[in-house]
Amino acid sequence: MDIKSLLVGLGFFTIAHILTWFQLNGQFINNWFKEKEIIVVLMGIPISFMFIYGTKYVYEAFGGIVWPGRFIGFSVGMVIFAILTSTIMGEGLSLKTLVSLALCVCLVAIQVLWK
Numbered sequence: 001m002d003i004k005s006l007l008v009g010l011g012f013f014t015i016a017h018i019l020t021w022f023q024l025n026g027q028f029i030n031n032w033f034k035e036k037e038i039i040v041v042l043m044g045i046p047i048s049f050m051f052i053y054g055t056k057y058v059y060e061a062f063g064g065i066v067w068p069g070r071f072i073g074f075s076v077g078m079v080i081f082a083i084l085t086s087t088i089m090g091e092g093l094s095l096k097t098l099v100s101l102a103l104c105v106c107l108v109a110i111q112v113l114w115k
Helices: 003-028 031-035 037-042 044-061 067-088 095-113
Strands: none
Touching (some): 003 031, 003 037
């Protein structure tokens, strides 16, 4: 496994999920997102490129296998969503959410550590 490609892919996924969170949930925290819908929609273009590059680098990291990127991208998204929703929206982390996040960590660990 190519660790450098994995880290670059994780970086792209992380930035993409953070921007996606604001793109989708910004409407609940600031009127700017409601008033500037077309700009919010256009944010989808650079976000899409970040997902494409994240997928590319994780694909390279795992020697041309697609499944690890899917699980890693999903899990990064779950963790980012939980962090931002908890800190910005003030929604706590229930036991169900914490268990789900632990399962996401397990998914990533399986993909990265299982040879």
